[in-house]
Amino acid sequence: METKNTxxxxxxxxxxxxxxxxxxxxxxxxETGADWxxxxxxxxxxxxxxVGHIHRFGKKVMVHQDSIKGIARDKxxxxxxxxxxxxxxxxMKAPCVKYIKEVGMVAAFGFFVIDSDACRTGLANVKExxxxxxxxxxxxxxxxxxxxxxSEAGTPIILGGLMTTGEQIVGAMAxxxxxxxxxxxxxxxxxx
Numbered sequence: 001m002e003t004k005n006t007x008x009x010x011x012x013x014x015x016x017x018x019x020x021x022x023x024x025x026x027x028x029x030x031e032t033g034a035d036w037x038x039x040x041x042x043x044x045x046x047x048x049x050x051v052g053h054i055h056r057f058g059k060k061v062m063v064h065q066d067s068i069k070g071i072a073r074d075k076x077x078x079x080x081x082x083x084x085x086x087x088x089x090x091x092m093k094a095p096c097v098k099y100i101k102e103v104g105m106v107a108a109f110g111f112f113v114i115d116s117d118a119c120r121t122g123l124a125n126v127k128e129x130x131x132x133x134x135x136x137x138x139x140x141x142x143x144x145x146x147x148x149x150x151s152e153a154g155t156p157i158i159l160g161g162l163m164t165t166g167e168q169i170v171g172a173m174a175x176x177x178x179x180x181x182x183x184x185x186x187x188x189x190x191x192x
Contacts, residue, residue: 009036009060009133012035013033013034013036013179014177014180015034015179015181015182015187015190015192016036016037016038016062016158016180017034017181017183018038018040019038019041020183024183024185025037025039025054027185028059028185028188029057030057031189032189033189035060036059036060036062036088036179037061037062038062038090038181039051039063042069043068044068044069044071045070047071047086048085051084051085051086055085060088061087062106063081063086063089063090064089064110065077065081065091065092065093068081074096075096086105087105088106088108088132088133089107090109090110091110092109092110092111094125094128097109097130097131098129100131101131101132106132106133107129107133108131108133108158109131109133109134109135110134110135111125111134111136112137113138113145119149122149123149123152123153130155131155132155133156133157134153134156134157135158135160135181136157136160138160139161139162140162140163141159146159146172146175146177147176156178157178158180159172159177160180160182161181163182163184163187164182164184169182169187169190170192
């Protein structure tokens with residue numbers, strides 16, 4: 001099965017609200033122009049309802065595989081998220097990229113850029129698994145490194161983690177990334 005998005009699905013609104021609490025979710029759905037919401041709350045019982053609410057507001061749902069309680073980090077967990085209507089799954093497990101794509105969701109492979117070895121390993125996984133998008137963490141890594149990874153990965157890049165100011169978001173977008181995820185609600189309507 002083909003994935004839903006083969007092009008960069010994050011070009012319209014480059015700030016993605018990363019939501020950890022229900023009150024933040026209500027604000028992200030009703031008060032932001034975001035196209036996507038990164039959902040980092042809920043569990044196996046509440047995920048279908050949360051996804052439905054987000055979709056009713058005309059937004060897409062991105063779920064970090066490790067953030068939803070009670071869902072296995074395997075092929076069956078991925079199938080469950082697809083059945084719930086999740087649009088994109090973020091995984092840190094390279095082999096899961098294949099399963100995410102097989103069920104038609106956008107496959108986002110994330111890795112931490114903590115040193116040269118982590119960068120090399122992450123890029124090797126990107127080349128082997130060919131995710132639809134790469135999420136680099138933390139989002140505050142040096143711009144020259146972001147540009148080098150983007151060039152080598154050949155796929156849209158999202159930055160996430162430690163993005164706390166509008167200046168950081170503007171600077172990140174200047175490196176050519178597709179989007180920035182932030183948990184700071186004050187930045188969710190940031191215009192780039």
